[in-house]
Amino acid sequence: MFNDPNEIKFGFQVLGLGIAIGFAISTDLAFIIFVCVAIYYSLSGFYTLFLGRNDEKAKTKRGRTKGIQPTSSARITDESTIAERIKAIHIKNDFKCPSCGALVLPTDIKCKHCGSILVATVDLPRPEKWGDIEIGQAVEVKHPQKGSMSLSVTYKIYYGELWQAQMKPDVPWTLTGSYYVGLGLNENLSLMNWQNRFYLLDLHQPLTDMTINRDFAPHARKFAASNQTQSVSFSYQGAVWNMLDIGRFRIEFAEGDGIRVSPGAVGRFIHAGHNNKILVVEDYQTGGSGLDTLWIGYQVAEEDIKL
């Protein structure tokens, strides 16, 4: 209330008018206007004070107030991420390759110096699709508008799918055991796989909580309320989008350049479609860091991606 500049301006205008009337017509009328303005602003001040307190409370219980899903305040699994497990092995070896002694990075699975295997990947969970893709690897994609493109992988992200055995706040979110991969490509493109869907995304922009709450959250809640069975559509940027999927994930592993998330970050996603176009919202909440992002691109056939 008080932080609204228009309101402050309005307050001063009324005050000015009151004084002007006071001089011109009647001091009594001016006094009444003056008292009214004073009462309004003292109430406004109290309101702001309480609202401010509520805002603080809302921040600590962000998931609950924002909730795409009503049970989003439930605890998240404390199981180690894939990244943590790899790092733990390197810590034991003091970040040195046991074979040649070269320095290794926290995400290294193979020694970049001698090529020896540093982490036995059989002991780690890994995505069924694109789990063996390496940074720098060549990719051929068929872009629905630009045609065939020869690109290479710049980063990879593993998403761990989360679920809740029961939709209750005291039931923790745990990993389903399914992992999906997001790949960064050069020319500002990226690939994403989720279940049997494949996305080629060529536009991304940061999202604010306000935009998410205004443009996406109500539709996601509606979709969630129907257990994702009801057809829910919404308008965004001049197109009508149909909800395809909503859910939660934890970032399990991230490697490469241009990553805007870190392992441990927990987020919610919205996937919506408009013809062959795809819109992806990533809304991060707790854990590691992650920037809320809107992606737009195309749903493509698996055959259109050659890795």
Ligand SMILES: [Zn+2]
């Ligand atoms: Zn080595």
